[in-house]
Amino acid sequence: MNDKQMPIRWLFDPSMHNNHVATAVPEIVLLGYDRFNEALSLTDHLHEDCFEFVYMESGKASWVVDGETYASHTGQLFHTRPNEWHRARLHHIEPCTIWWIIVTDPGTSNEWLRLASDEKKALESALRSLPRVITVDSRVRSDFHLMREAVEQNDSHAALKIRHCLTDILLQAMQPRDSNLLPQDLQESMASLALNIEQNPDQPWTIERLADELGISESHVYRVFRQLHGQSPAAFIERLRIDQACAILASQPDKPVTDIAFDLGFKTSQHFATVFKKCTGHTPSQWRKLQKDKLG
Template sequence: MTTGKDRSGRWEYEEAKANPNVVQVPELLMLGYDHFTEALRLSHHEHDGAFEFVLIESGKVTWEVNGQHYETRAGEMFHTRPNEPHRARMDYMEPCSIWWMIVKMPSADSSWLGLSENEADAVIGKLHSLPRVLRANAQLKISFRRLQHALQTEAQPWLKLKVRHFVLDLILNMTEPPPDLHVPEDLQAGLRSIVENIRRNPEKHWSNRDIAASIGVSESHFYRLFRQCFGQSPSSFVERLRVEYAAQLLMHTDTPITSLALSLDFKTSQHFSTVFKKVTGITPSEWRAAHLMPRNE
């Protein structure tokens, strides 16, 4: 679960705390919106008998499920299946804005979102086959906002009807593939190759001008393409990978923090510490103290 103080713009609905005479849609366990301006702790947790869906509105988060890491950026959706333990990578979410929804699995003795048994089985089957991360279509964000608005303003009988409608609308839209990005395939391939090179060599000095020239576009056009495809600026992407690389070095070596910062192309150790804390929630020295692995003599 999340802990921390810097959660401006938070809104949450929880079925267990709601007036049972108001909503009466037990399938919707929780709905929320969060805006984190600083990294926030999110350790292992799971949802008993329920799916969780998270739409990244801005920023980026890397999730860990069953030892696998899943990177999500603005405009992407992440989900977990019932009873799957999951957390944010390194137990910290980066600054971001997210919508999230927790939906209970159907039980044997009740209908589910007003669907027939066959219809509910078909929808659940679709959800179990969804990829862990998918690119969201524009309708998802709209449906989240409409569902929030209904919970805040509507009265019966429209409230129950609208809640069911928007929850089902969200679920159905997740199963619909979004339209392709309007980026030529050769440029998409070039960008993917660049990203893999950066992942392999985070310590290298990466210049937007040089990268743009390597795929035959202007620097400004490269910047727009990168944001469109990856939901963040090239510099933010590089900084994040450097922090993840630095976190491993801090755990397994005794390299001085200043030397580590300069080797990763940060201009000063102070800048490195600022970026590191933004991503992980703690300073490099605090990270090392908490995670340093014993070395074999």
Template sequence: MTNTKSSAQLPFGSVGFHITSALPLQTLRGIGMHHITSHDYHWDNRVRKNSYVLLQYTISGKGSFQTPDHTYPQQTGDLFLVQVPGDSQYSLPDDSEYWDVLYLEFSSECLPLLYHIHLSCGPAFHLEASSTLPEQMKQLYADAISNQLASVFDNSKAAYAFLLDLADYALENPALSSPRVTLAKNYLDSNYYNTDLNLDEVADAVGLSKYHLCREFNHLYGISPGKYLANLRLQKSCALLLQNRQHTIAEIASMVGFSNDNYFCKVFRKAFGTTPTQYRLQNQNYDLVRVLHDSHSRVPSDK
């Protein structure tokens, strides 16, 4: 890797990558830095043919990004992240003299991470001044124009590392919020072990109808509250199976909110393809086992 350069030191231009590997790798297929001054600049993602994930970051100036529901002014530090083709478009608005951008095009294998980021921040958001992501993007561009991404694996490693950092940032800095729905999630986090817990109770606790709770919860987190609760209980059971080997399967089922161990085993096997007992045995050769989840939200301690 080369030393990080400021955008003032980098030339405007673009670099494309033709990936010949048959492996389903997450890759950078194109990257560029443009100085846009023409008001004819307009891209309609609904009619574009190639399939990829586009990230466009504003270095300076002003642009506009539109979805069917919202228009997002793009100014210094803003970015949008979208699937192409898709129902969005972006342009240089009439009230802007210029728009300096850095754009990155990722292969469609990156779509799962795109969806994950959208759940937390939506399709457009601002990077805080403390974020290292702008410098990472500039470094990727510098590496691309200096041929530092010379192999498929160099390319994929760089692309994936950046996208993971972006996903990590999105999870730590969620832009989407709904106080009552957040309270509902917190209520589930704090009461998952209660076998009588149900959505009526949660809805009453946060002052929403069950219908609105389910709709808004799914909109904010991309999952129904019932499914979230089931996943939370399974996550907790995995930790207990590995870190509390003195407990029986029936005891663990009760500790995480399942009414009986038979139903717990059925749900566990459907989710993981193995029984709780087999899961515990498969991981008994380690002195210590860490259970990792794809979220920064911490599961509450055992009750």
């Protein structure tokens, strides 16, 4: 794996640090940042007595919690509750950039984030009823950056800054912003178009065709797609084509990979293989073999 493909990670593990932040904010179990340039394995795991929050700084990732799949994209916050088994869809997290934090369950401490008793109880109740994926304000990204700075500076105000930022992230999750600032008719047209693409990913979708169907400019199509789906139209379509490729590889074990690539609209089998590995962590042939091995 070359440097371009290597994931970039920053991690704060309080158990490995004997500093002011580690002792003053015991609610934090782990705090991290990851930039994945290609799919990376992320299999089933859980966090005992802890919540996990994952902020999508860029890209898209799909998660499986108790058998249910949840898609998240740029500007959204995904979370799991204590003791929930979860993983990335297809056991690989897609190329993306994320901030994440694992914190203890407020119900396990009487002095959680130094909140008053009634505030802590209200927070605990709210956290257990949150939607799985929430669109939040860009301030959440700033909060994560500020927490990293506070950890690295480790000055006398670091713990206060971190408690403030963590509280702000939780409040953002409890009172998310309205992400649907687009005109209602455009939202409906976009939803209909996205459904059409999902049902027919092999069609020759181009930015020009999307603009014609929506009756807006090509640049506007790009902006709206980014706002609603957290990725460009091309990336959205590629992801759907890879999903369909996975289904074909599993259901038609003798169909040549090259034929699958051309049927799904890829110009070359090499491009198909490159995109497939970037999204799943395996080449098409490797993925097909894994499915055969699972079936015995």
